[in-house]
Amino acid sequence: MLTKIGNANRDNPLRRPAEELADRIANPKQNLIPARAGGPEPERYALFLAKCRELAVTIDEIASDDAAPAAIADYLKGLNLPGRLKLSPSPEVTDLPWDTAPLLDVASGAAEISDQTGVTPAFAGIAETGTLVFVSGKETPPTLNFVPDNHIVVMRRSQVVRAMEDAFAAARERFGAGVMPRTLNLVSGPSRTGDVEQKIVMGAHGPRRLHIVMIDDVDNAAKQGD
Amino acid sequence: MLKHHYPKLFAGDADWELRAKDLAARTHELLSFLADIAGVTDVDVTWDGTVTYHDSCSGLRELKVKDQPRRLLGAVEGLTLTELPTAETCCGFGGTFCIKYADVSVEMVTRKAEDIRGTDADMLLAGDMGCLLNMAGRLKREGSEIEVRHVAEVLAGMTDRPSIGEAEQG
Amino acid sequence: MQSEAHNFKTAAKGAIADPNLQQALGNLETGFVAARARAAAGLDEFEAMRDEAVALKNHILANLDYYLARFEERVVAQGGTVHFCATAEEARQTILGLCRDNGARTVTKGKSMVAEEIALNPFLEANGIEPIETDLGEYIIQLAEEPPSHIIGPAVHKTKDQVSDLFHEHHGKYGKTERLTEPEDLVNEAREILRQKYFDADVGITGANFLIAETGSTIIVTNEGNGDLTQMLTSAHVVISSIDKVVPTLEDVSTILRVLARSATGQEMSAYTTLSTGPKRAEDLDGPGGFHVVLLDNGRSDLLGTNKQEMLRCIRCGACMNHCPVYLAVGGHTYGWVYPGPIGAALDPHFLGIEEAHHLPGASTFCGRCQEVCPMRIPLPEIMRHWREDAFEKKVGATPERLGIRAWAFLARRPRLYRLATRIAMRLLGRAGSVRGGRFESLPLASGWTRGRDMPAPEGRTFMDRWAAGER
Numbered sequence: 001m002l003t004k005i006g007n008a009n010r011d012n013p014l015r016r017p018a019e020e021l022a023d024r025i026a027n028p029k030q031n032l033i034p035a036r037a038g039g040p041e042p043e044r045y046a047l048f049l050a051k052c053r054e055l056a057v058t059i060d061e062i063a064s065d066d067a068a069p070a071a072i073a074d075y076l077k078g079l080n081l082p083g084r085l086k087l088s089p090s091p092e093v094t095d096l097p098w099d100t101a102p103l104l105d106v107a108s109g110a111a112e113i114s115d116q117t118g119v120t121p122a123f124a125g126i127a128e129t130g131t132l133v134f135v136s137g138k139e140t141p142p143t144l145n146f147v148p149d150n151h152i153v154v155m156r157r158s159q160v161v162r163a164m165e166d167a168f169a170a171a172r173e174r175f176g177a178g179v180m181p182r183t184l185n186l187v188s189g190p191s192r193t194g195d196v197e198q199k200i201v202m203g204a205h206g207p208r209r210l211h212i213v214m215i216d217d218v219d220n221a222a223k224q225g226d
Numbered sequence: 227m228l229k230h231h232y233p234k235l236f237a238g239d240a241d242w243e244l245r246a247k248d249l250a251a252r253t254h255e256l257l258s259f260l261a262d263i264a265g266v267t268d269v270d271v272t273w274d275g276t277v278t279y280h281d282s283c284s285g286l287r288e289l290k291v292k293d294q295p296r297r298l299l300g301a302v303e304g305l306t307l308t309e310l311p312t313a314e315t316c317c318g319f320g321g322t323f324c325i326k327y328a329d330v331s332v333e334m335v336t337r338k339a340e341d342i343r344g345t346d347a348d349m350l351l352a353g354d355m356g357c358l359l360n361m362a363g364r365l366k367r368e369g370s371e372i373e374v375r376h377v378a379e380v381l382a383g384m385t386d387r388p389s390i391g392e393a394e395q396g
Numbered sequence: 397m398q399s400e401a402h403n404f405k406t407a408a409k410g411a412i413a414d415p416n417l418q419q420a421l422g423n424l425e426t427g428f429v430a431a432r433a434r435a436a437a438g439l440d441e442f443e444a445m446r447d448e449a450v451a452l453k454n455h456i457l458a459n460l461d462y463y464l465a466r467f468e469e470r471v472v473a474q475g476g477t478v479h480f481c482a483t484a485e486e487a488r489q490t491i492l493g494l495c496r497d498n499g500a501r502t503v504t505k506g507k508s509m510v511a512e513e514i515a516l517n518p519f520l521e522a523n524g525i526e527p528i529e530t531d532l533g534e535y536i537i538q539l540a541e542e543p544p545s546h547i548i549g550p551a552v553h554k555t556k557d558q559v560s561d562l563f564h565e566h567h568g569k570y571g572k573t574e575r576l577t578e579p580e581d582l583v584n585e586a587r588e589i590l591r592q593k594y595f596d597a598d599v600g601i602t603g604a605n606f607l608i609a610e611t612g613s614t615i616i617v618t619n620e621g622n623g624d625l626t627q628m629l630t631s632a633h634v635v636i637s638s639i640d641k642v643v644p645t646l647e648d649v650s651t652i653l654r655v656l657a658r659s660a661t662g663q664e665m666s667a668y669t670t671l672s673t674g675p676k677r678a679e680d681l682d683g684p685g686g687f688h689v690v691l692l693d694n695g696r697s698d699l700l701g702t703n704k705q706e707m708l709r710c711i712r713c714g715a716c717m718n719h720c721p722v723y724l725a726v727g728g729h730t731y732g733w734v735y736p737g738p739i740g741a742a743l744d745p746h747f748l749g750i751e752e753a754h755h756l757p758g759a760s761t762f763c764g765r766c767q768e769v770c771p772m773r774i775p776l777p778e779i780m781r782h783w784r785e786d787a788f789e790k791k792v793g794a795t796p797e798r799l800g801i802r803a804w805a806f807l808a809r810r811p812r813l814y815r816l817a818t819r820i821a822m823r824l825l826g827r828a829g830s831v832r833g834g835r836f837e838s839l840p841l842a843s844g845w846t847r848g849r850d851m852p853a854p855e856g857r858t859f860m861d862r863w864a865a866g867e868r
Contacts, residue, residue: 001480001693005461005639008700014458021462021644025610028645031448034441034654051664089681110681113595129665138679146624164653168646178470180611180673182683183628188665191621195533195549196579197420197556198427204532204583205590206621206668283763316721320761326797327405327759328844333412333725334761335849363849366835374852391852393834 026177030165037128037162042223044127048160051130052212055189056202059212068154069101071213076104076117079209081150085117090139092121093154111147118144118207122155124167125212129188132212133167135174136183145185151207156217228253230288255285257353257377261294267301271383274304278347279377280338280361281313282354295353295377302380308345312338319360335364342372349373349389351380362390397515397543399748400732404755407730416555417727424552428718431662432769439658449652450773453709456642457700463609463642464691470612474674476687480639484514487692491516491601491634494688495525498632500598506616506623507531508603509547509712510636510692512734513747516601527601528593530622532586539566545728545736548660548714553727556582590622600630600684602672604637605711606652607689610645613671614689617656619663624670632686633672639693640708652711655771660713695746703782707743709772716766716776722759731756738766742779750783754792757783815860822854822861829853 009015036047052059060071076083083101087093087108098106111118120140124133132153136142145151161167164186175181191206202208229250236242260266277299285291299307318324318334325331338361342350350365350372352358362374373389388394400407411417436442456463468478481487495503503520505511505527517527517538529538533550537543539562544550551559559582564575570589576582594600602623604614614635616623627633643649657663676683699705717723717737728736733744733753741756757780766776787793788801807814829836835850845851 001482001639001697002461002465005464005697005700008697009458009460011701012458014455016455016459018462021459021466025466025644028610028647030647031452031651032441032445033650034439036440055667113591131665131669136680136683137677138681141681141683142624143628143682146621146628164650165647168650172646178611179474180613180671182672182674182676182680184613184671184673185624186665186669186671187667188663188669189667191619192667193532193583193620194427194661195531195536195551195620196554196559196582198423198549198552199556199579201579201583203587204620204622205530205587205625283761283765287764287768314765316761316763316765318721318761320763322797322800323759323761325842325844326794327408327722328847329405329409329412330722330725330759331761331844332848334721337725359852360849362852363835363845366850366852367837367848388834391835391850393830393832393853 033163033165034128041218044162045157045160045218048125048127048130051127052189053130055130057130057189057210057212059214061214061216063216065215066097066100068096068213068215069098069104072119072152073101073104075152075211075213076150079150082116084115085119085152086111086115086144086148088118088120088140088144090121093119096154110141111143113147115144115148117150117152118148119152119154120144122153122159123184124170125155125160126162126164126167126186127160128163131164131186131188132210134183134185134187135171135181137181142183142185145187146206149203149207150209150211151190152211152213154213154215156215158217227284255289255291255353257295257298258289258291260381261297266298269298269301269381271381272303273380273383273385275348276306276308276346277349277351277380278308278310278342278345279313280310280317280342280350280352280357282352282357283316285353286314291353295351298381299351299377305380308347310341310345312341317357317360319356321356324360331360332364335360339364339368339370343370347372349375349380351375351377353377358390366391397512397734399744399752401744401748401753401756403732404730404759407732408726408759411726411730416558417553420553420555421724421727424546424549424718425724428661428714432659432715432718433662435658435662435664438664439654442655442658445651445655446771446773449655449771450709452643452648452651453772456644457640457705457708460639460642460700463644464639466609467607467612467642470608470610471674471687471689472612474612476612476674476689478689478691480691480693482693484692484694487514487636487690487694488516488519490690491636492520492523492525494632494634494686494690495520495599498599498686500525502526502528502593502597503599503601504528504530504594504597504626504630505534506600506602506618506626507534507550508601508636509544509734510603510638511601512544513694514636514692516636528590528597530590530594530626531618532583532620532622535586535590536562539563543729543734546714546717547712547735547739553729594625594629597626597630599632599634600626600628601634601636602627604635604641604689605656606649607637607642607691608644608646608649608671609642611671611673613673615649615669615671617653617666617669619661619667621668624668627672628683630684632688633675633684635672635687635689637689637691638696639691640696640710656711656713659715659769659771699746704742704746704779706774707739707746707779709774710739710743711772712739713771715769715771719765719769721763721765722761738776738780742774742776742783745783745786750787750790751792754783754787757781758787758793815858818858819861822858823856826854826856830856
């Protein structure tokens, strides 16, 4: 099949030698990236928050790791949801001081059908579109991003990048060139469908709610400008 | 047709390709000629009433006629233009399409007529005789009183002549 | 699926007379068209990105063999398998084999137009495997036993009340006996029913919007999350896709993603864009044990180097049909095969033959709106015109019409005769018209016209006559 394709393309003026194509992949160049994503840190972060809110993502900004369990307990209480949580088995989440929120009942692992609320870390946040990035691994089972009704993401302000391209570059850095984890999810808001008369309904199959607990780890100097 | 399709149609023919290109370069759509080439800004015509305007597909998308008729009509004293919300939607004429796929064509022009009536305009204008024929035909079949004319008729002050689909009075 | 494309005219008549369909199409028009316009206006670089995406896709097509080989190499390096299939039958057999290898009795399915193209569901059923569609739109039409009518909204032709009836009829066996009417409740009921099925299925089949040569990843773009649940909870993830979906790098796919969702639903990004690469790793807690990419050609490579090659730039966003006045009048089923609307009119004849599908490129006014909104700037009317030329050369289509074109061509080559003929016709029509109030309610040879509209009468003299008479 590939030979047939090659033959059909023989006279195509856009055809390039294999070395050039290999180089194009080995040294990927960025195409146009929307200018709006390119501001300094405070602008970039503000854009991320605004874009998330447009997508019906809720955000709770907290000052430190220590405040996360109580913030999550408050969030669940506000929605009248039970305090049972399934955590990603990642120290980013499991090492939070859960004993400061005694009403929460926490376990960790991959998601089961009965799990109502999952708590996961994020790999990055994308300011351009309010998108969250998750990568799979032994500490981050992707079922937690999809099975529970409520998805709570614990992340840090310094994780907010400009655009998709930055998140992909970070993935390349982490996993190596040409290598990916089993799953990389770009998540822009909770699950939704418009399949009944184009009316948008939240919670089609994935989470009905997407909530970010954002830990401020950016120092004031950076907030004055990048 | 003359401007975009002739040069393609005759592409590769040493003699005719040049002639087609030459003809294309000298051919202009009337309203864009008046507005862009002749630089007409003042038309010295009065017409009291409300009109709406349909952008014909080939004019709009191939010849980029959008703004010119609106500028010219803006110069007519007493004339108010109420924009048709679906001005850029095809009326369903489409050359042989209107006969070959008559049911679909009639459905399209029926929707168009409904939108035209929705503007409460006294007159429907366009710049393409195919579309005008089609829309006038439907509006007349529905018994509508809306006059259907080419933009040029208004610009030339010829609105005393019968409109499309109407007979000479008396 | 069995083609009904030859039946376009009759189907169109029925579709126009169907009040439910007309109501549903009205919703579609107001929803998607406005959303795309807002999204396009909301990104300053949108037009420039379309240009980049076009150039990129042209580059890919010219070097398709390299990028496909590279994609396969990266899939294999990460524990997966690529199955190149030249025909629909090969693809069906490959997928059946993969299902059997995994002892599959039920498979969950994400939305895939390529799966529709190879008619996968009836084939699996005939072989004792139950396919369960999980995209809500696909689920609805699976219950209704209908094909999709739109490439991104398979059930856009259904009204809420029709969905309500379907669920009421089919969900009783799950103990859901109450008739629901609100979209929220309908969605929720489907969610509850499908939830357990994701966990119980043996194999998960999804499509792919893109294949990344750099990493061997397949990408799905969805809003519901069903495609993700489908692929992560079964023992094998089978991806059914086609060779035109490959993209070199993650940077390149970023560009296409930016124009895709905006063109499709008017979103900046769909809710879920998922890159899947290989099976679960040894230390992973979840994910599929196997990863297979079935890559279908089905004649696509025959388009390379032809005047229809640009069709291969299509990214299946559906903008062309959302903006097509013909599609919005007759709906997707009228086209009679997998791909409806302008993309179907330009693509289906390639799969079905022009004899079967000649109505599809025929039934267009060439208004050009599809090309205007196509993120990949595919010259859809021009490709349809090429199909019409093919049809004319192969003597496909109604004889009177072909004779009419010949007669016109005869006259057009003889200007004097042409002028004479038009002068006589105008005189006659003008005279006849003046006694009928300026219009005809019926005319010989034009009953198609006069069935639904009058024919305005000409004034009696041609432009040439009047010019010659000095009226200027």
